[in-house]
Amino acid sequence: MGVLCSLDARLSGSTARVSTWLTMLLVGFAFVMAVAHGQVRYSIPEEMNKGSVVGNIVQDLGLDVKRLKSGRARIFTEDSREYIGLNVDKGTLIVRERIDREELCAQVSPCSLHFQIILDNPVELHRIDFEILDINDHAPAFDRKEISIEIPETAAPGSRFSLDSAHDPDVGSNAPQRYTLNPTEYFTLKEISRNDGTKYFELLLKLHLDRERQEEHQLILTAFDGGSPQKSGTVKITVTVLDTNDNSPVFSQPIYRASLSENAFKDSLVVTVSATDMDKGSNSEVTYSFSQSSGKEAMELFNVDSDTGEIKVKGFLDFEKSKQYELNVEAIDKGGLIDTSKVLIEILDVNDNYPVISVISFSNPIPEDSALGTVIAILNIKDIDSGKNGQIKCTVNSDLPFRIKATSSNFFSLITGLVLDREMFSEYNITITGTDEGSPSLSSNTTLRLKISDVNDNAPVFQRHSYTAYVMENNSPGVSIFAVTATDRDSGNNARISYFLEDLSVNGVSASSYISVNADSGEILAIRSFDFEQTKEFNIRVKAQDGGNPPLSSNVSVKIIIQDQNDNAPQILYPVQTGGSVVAEMVPRSADVGYLVTKVVAVDVDSGQNAWLSYKLQKAADRALFEVGLQNGEIRTVRQVTDKDPVKQKLTVVVEDNGQPSRSATVNVNVAVADTFPEVLSEFTDFTHDKEYNENLTFYLVLALAVVSFLFIVSIIAILSVKCYRWRRERMFYKSGANLPVIPYYPPLYADVGGTGTLQHMYNYEAYRTTDSRKSDLKYARPPTESIISLDSSGTQTLKHAQRGQVGDHFDQVRATIKTGLHAEIRAAFCYLKFKYIFQIQNTILLSHIAVS
Numbered sequence: 001m002g003v004l005c006s007l008d009a010r011l012s013g014s015t016a017r018v019s020t021w022l023t024m025l026l027v028g029f030a031f032v033m034a035v036a037h038g039q040v041r042y043s044i045p046e047e048m049n050k051g052s053v054v055g056n057i058v059q060d061l062g063l064d065v066k067r068l069k070s071g072r073a074r075i076f077t078e079d080s081r082e083y084i085g086l087n088v089d090k091g092t093l094i095v096r097e098r099i100d101r102e103e104l105c106a107q108v109s110p111c112s113l114h115f116q117i118i119l120d121n122p123v124e125l126h127r128i129d130f131e132i133l134d135i136n137d138h139a140p141a142f143d144r145k146e147i148s149i150e151i152p153e154t155a156a157p158g159s160r161f162s163l164d165s166a167h168d169p170d171v172g173s174n175a176p177q178r179y180t181l182n183p184t185e186y187f188t189l190k191e192i193s194r195n196d197g198t199k200y201f202e203l204l205l206k207l208h209l210d211r212e213r214q215e216e217h218q219l220i221l222t223a224f225d226g227g228s229p230q231k232s233g234t235v236k237i238t239v240t241v242l243d244t245n246d247n248s249p250v251f252s253q254p255i256y257r258a259s260l261s262e263n264a265f266k267d268s269l270v271v272t273v274s275a276t277d278m279d280k281g282s283n284s285e286v287t288y289s290f291s292q293s294s295g296k297e298a299m300e301l302f303n304v305d306s307d308t309g310e311i312k313v314k315g316f317l318d319f320e321k322s323k324q325y326e327l328n329v330e331a332i333d334k335g336g337l338i339d340t341s342k343v344l345i346e347i348l349d350v351n352d353n354y355p356v357i358s359v360i361s362f363s364n365p366i367p368e369d370s371a372l373g374t375v376i377a378i379l380n381i382k383d384i385d386s387g388k389n390g391q392i393k394c395t396v397n398s399d400l401p402f403r404i405k406a407t408s409s410n411f412f413s414l415i416t417g418l419v420l421d422r423e424m425f426s427e428y429n430i431t432i433t434g435t436d437e438g439s440p441s442l443s444s445n446t447t448l449r450l451k452i453s454d455v456n457d458n459a460p461v462f463q464r465h466s467y468t469a470y471v472m473e474n475n476s477p478g479v480s481i482f483a484v485t486a487t488d489r490d491s492g493n494n495a496r497i498s499y500f501l502e503d504l505s506v507n508g509v510s511a512s513s514y515i516s517v518n519a520d521s522g523e524i525l526a527i528r529s530f531d532f533e534q535t536k537e538f539n540i541r542v543k544a545q546d547g548g549n550p551p552l553s554s555n556v557s558v559k560i561i562i563q564d565q566n567d568n569a570p571q572i573l574y575p576v577q578t579g580g581s582v583v584a585e586m587v588p589r590s591a592d593v594g595y596l597v598t599k600v601v602a603v604d605v606d607s608g609q610n611a612w613l614s615y616k617l618q619k620a621a622d623r624a625l626f627e628v629g630l631q632n633g634e635i636r637t638v639r640q641v642t643d644k645d646p647v648k649q650k651l652t653v654v655v656e657d658n659g660q661p662s663r664s665a666t667v668n669v670n671v672a673v674a675d676t677f678p679e680v681l682s683e684f685t686d687f688t689h690d691k692e693y694n695e696n697l698t699f700y701l702v703l704a705l706a707v708v709s710f711l712f713i714v715s716i717i718a719i720l721s722v723k724c725y726r727w728r729r730e731r732m733f734y735k736s737g738a739n740l741p742v743i744p745y746y747p748p749l750y751a752d753v754g755g756t757g758t759l760q761h762m763y764n765y766e767a768y769r770t771t772d773s774r775k776s777d778l779k780y781a782r783p784p785t786e787s788i789i790s791l792d793s794s795g796t797q798t799l800k801h802a803q804r805g806q807v808g809d810h811f812d813q814v815r816a817t818i819k820t821g822l823h824a825e826i827r828a829a830f831c832y833l834k835f836k837y838i839f840q841i842q843n844t845i846l847l848s849h850i851a852v853s
Contacts, residue, residue: 058091071119102169136227140166142235166223173226245335275331291328351438365451389438456548486544493547566659600633612658619652
């Protein structure tokens with residue numbers, strides 16, 4: 001939007017100046033303001049009086065005086081000079097300094113002032129633009145007060161002569177608009193327009209001049225501007241008519257000759273020309289110059305002294321560009337009469353040009369198996385000097401496997417001189433040098449960067465001769481186990497390596513059913529889940545093959561070791577838990593502190609620390625009576641057994657391995673605290689009171705007793721026979737000085753740290769621990785006299801269990817004892833076994849009787 005602002009100018013000075021200001025106001029120099037996004041634009045004429053109001057920002061910016069005061073309104077300009085000031089009390093903009101448009105902007109139009117009004121709290125920024133309008137306050141003026149023009153009397157009508165243009169600092173219509181000339185008898189003004197639309201004026205000769213009639217003409221040139229009121233400026237033109245010259249200068253020679261070396265320095269004298277004029281006075285004075293017909297190049301290389309006629313070197317000479325120069329020299333007298341002469345200059349060659357090497361053909365790259373003498377590049381070497389200065393020799397670095405061979409004049413071939421190997425040097429920087437035979441000789445060189453292309457002459461190479469990879473058992477199929485990497489000194493497809501699994505047999509099965517290999521990365525992946533307990537390690541072979549033609553390959557052995565994971569819980573070997581029988585360990589009431597009640601035997605098929613077992617008492621009827629060995633699983637009494645302790649004691653033992661996370665198994669151990677069998681039977685009758693009565697119980701008991709007795713007698717006879725036979729052999733060994741046989745290891749696979757084994761608690765033992773718990777050594781000695789009571793509610797399983805477990809263990813113990821040659825131990829074992837089995841038979845009969853009742 002535009003707002004028309006009025007100007008209250010203070011009129012002072014002469015009446016003419018007052019009328020000028022009023023005329024300007026009436027023509028329409030008004031203030032125009034445009035407000036858009038905090039921006040205000042005013043238009044004001046230059047030369048306004050100080051203190052003149054040029055705008056009201058309270059109205060134009062929509063502000064109020066209170067906001068100006070509270071915001072500490074102020075003006076900010078980019079330069080230090082402030083032409084416009086701010087009246088905060090009234091919110092008006094006033095002129096602070098004289099504004100001269102010509103001083104600010106010269107001929108630039110439009111001319112503008114820019115400043116910012118800044119308010120604080122909150123911060124506001126308003127841009128104010130002032131367009132300074134030009135007034136016609138300058139008259140046109142000429143640079144010279146007087147213009148002098150000399151015109152020979154022989155000048156023809158229509159000749160034109162340049163005039164100075166008037167200058168006016170004002171712009172637009174206030175600038176010079178037209179010119180007038182007075183008088184116009186012999187001369188007139190000719191207006192000429194330039195391409196950019198501007199105009200200029202020339203003095204045009206209308207009639208022939210006669211010096212004898214009028215030697216000088218006085219003219220007045222006036223320039224008018226387009227302002228109101230109009231202003232003008234004048235200049236005086238003096239035209240002098242020159243006398244006629246009727247004699248021309250004459251050179252002393254029609255042709256001048258000179259020889260000059262091309263390396264001549266600047267200002268070197270070439271030749272001196274001379275001309276004379278028969279006229280007198282100024283018409284006899286001659287000046288020398290080159291004619292335009294000499295050519296631009298020659299005029300740039302040579303210079304002639306206008307007074308003396310000495311021709312000297314001006315630029316740099318080059319024999320190869322031109323061997324000879326022809327100059328046309330003019331002798332001009334003051335009257336403008338001319339004579340011409342030729343100057344022939346011969347240029348002598350010097351060795352100042354370096355050989356130029358051009359690569360005509362370049363085969364890049366070349367294969368590394370290129371034959372000797374293979375042409376790599378064809379070169380052309382030229383030297384534009386003449387004679388020996390232009391004869392060339394071409395060489396190449398002697399330490400490179402390449403040679404130079406001359407083929408024809410100025411043509412050379414770069415060929416292979418030795419066998420190439422890309423793997424040693426994949427590229428060469430070949431410097432080729434061309435040297436001329438001048439004195440002194442000049443040389444130049446060029447460097448060719450030759451790449452050697454690859455040939456598949458290197459097989460892939462693995463970083464190691466063999467690899468070992470580890471994988472945890474129970475892995476997920478598809479998991480990455482390992483990655484093999486091979487390198488190939490070749491490049492491109494010849495170095496693009498693919499990996500393959502060679503078809504080997506692993507545990508009788510193809511390796512591809514266990515493992516796969518990523519063809520691109522060499523990553524080894526597991527196809528199936530591994531089980532350490534089945535397979536601990538296996539070997540595969542990976543082949544690396546490049547992409548050459550034909551392909552080359554190599555292979556490497558990879559040993560894959562399965563690492564154990566704690567995926568198996570401990571297994572209880574003793575006591576054996578059955579569904580229908582109750583086994584009780586008997587502890588006499590006279591047992592001392594530390595009495596060995598029984599031993600919990602467990603194994604873990606894992607290895608390492610995953611198989612290290614620990615035993616803890618989880619639940620007990622009386623925790624103050626029993627404890628379990630943390631490492632060996634031995635259940636011992638903690639205190640002295642008393643009469644108040646109940647007969648029936650039930651213990652729950654937890655067996656944990658040392659894996660992360662650990663696994664465990666529990667076993668229930670029944671302990672009978674009693675000195676006599678009736679006490680035991682009275683307490684354990686509640687296990688069998690629900691059994692049905694068996695009418696044929698007596699028959700089965702008698703039959704069982706007969707069978708057990710028969711088997712016992714047969715076993716004793718067999719054992720005695722075998723032991724007697726071995727005893728006789730051992731006697732023979734003693735006589736021959738042979739050593740006694742070593743006590744055998746047993747059991748070989750059920751070993752564990754802390755002396756855990758598979759034998760029952762009634763045998764004393766020693767444990768020899770190793771880092772592999774499956775290979776602990778056990779040595780057995782004499783059995784103690786503890787008793788084991790097995791209560792079977794059905795009366796059918798106890799005997800079989802005793803025969804399968806205990807009889808076998810006792811027979812092994814007897815054999816081990818006989819090997820030591822201790823005959824007293826044999827008799828003790830017989831007594832023990834007889835008592836043991838009779839006791840078990842009686843126990844079976846009693847329990848059966850309890851079940852029937």
